[in-house]
Amino acid sequence: GESVGLHLPTLSVQEGDNSIINCAYSNSASDYFIWYKQESGKGPQFIIDIRSNMDKRQGQRVTVLLNKTVKHLSLQIAATQPGDSAVYFCAELRDGGATNKLIFGTGTLLAVQP
Amino acid sequence: DTAVSQTPKYLVTQMGNDKSIKCEQNLGHDTMYWYKQDSKKFLKIMFSYNNKELIINETVPNRFSPKSPDKAHLNLHINSLELGDSAVYFCASSHHYTRSSGNTIYFGEGSWLTVV
Numbered sequence: 001g002e003s004v005g006l007h008l009p010t011l012s013v014q015e016g017d018n019s020i021i022n023c024a025y026s027n028s029a030s031d032y033f034i035w036y037k038q039e040s041g042k043g044p045q046f047i048i049d050i051r052s053n054m055d056k057r058q059g060q061r062v063t064v065l066l067n068k069t070v071k072h073l074s075l076q077i078a079a080t081q082p083g084d085s086a087v088y089f090c091a092e093l094r095d096g097g098a099t100n101k102l103i104f105g106t107g108t109l110l111a112v113q114p
Numbered sequence: 115d116t117a118v119s120q121t122p123k124y125l126v127t128q129m130g131n132d133k134s135i136k137c138e139q140n141l142g143h144d145t146m147y148w149y150k151q152d153s154k155k156f157l158k159i160m161f162s163y164n165n166k167e168l169i170i171n172e173t174v175p176n177r178f179s180p181k182s183p184d185k186a187h188l189n190l191h192i193n194s195l196e197l198g199d200s201a202v203y204f205c206a207s208s209h210h211y212t213r214s215s216g217n218t219i220y221f222g223e224g225s226w227l228t229v230v
Binding site: 034036038041042043044045046049087089101102103104106107 | 154158162170204206218219223
């Protein structure tokens with residue numbers, strides 16, 4: 001079946017620490033993955049993406065790691081700040097020609113403690 | 115400037131009513147979507163339109179009828195509203211996906227629908 005799941009529904013970290021949010025996906029044919037951040041009362045915002053021909057991609061304070069062997073994706077946030085508090089979703093894009101669609105994971109709530 | 119805008123942001127209505135949510139994007143995208151987010155934050159695609167043509171319909175009840183008058187607009191009309199329709203509905207848009215271009219999907223701020 002189709003599923004993208006997260007290991008931890010809630011992650012609490014101290015301000016300044018690094019955060020790691022994990023995600024498992026089930027479809028080995030998926031070739032594009034995206035992390036989204038959703039703040040309270042807002043829509044999901046794109047953070048970073050990675051293609052299946054890469055195993056690591058870095059952005060500003062964020063790094064996404066992809067392990068295709070075990071179908072695992074992670075988002076690392078360096079020096080976590082209070083503004084990083086949000087729900088984080090991983091999503092995989094299934095390319096079906098005209099019917100490609102983004103399948104979301106269940107979300108992890110990141111709570112940053114001051 | 116708002117990239118993907120949807121109205122209304124909040125909607126409270128009684129069971130059995132018919133309501134619409136409107137969406138517009140000014141990003142020049144050719145593909146638009148409706149997603150539903152339930153109380154557990156689970157996001158699931160409902161519909162996708164590419165160049166005004168329906169390309170994804172995820173077994174949504176036919177009480178839900180999307181309409182795309184042009185590439186920049188995708189409206190959602192819901193007939194005979196039920197309690198279980200209470201959710202946040204997100205409109206989104208993107209360029210059509212190709213393996214070389216990827217497909218960053220941009221979301222609106224959501225429409226909070228409460229059916230009482």
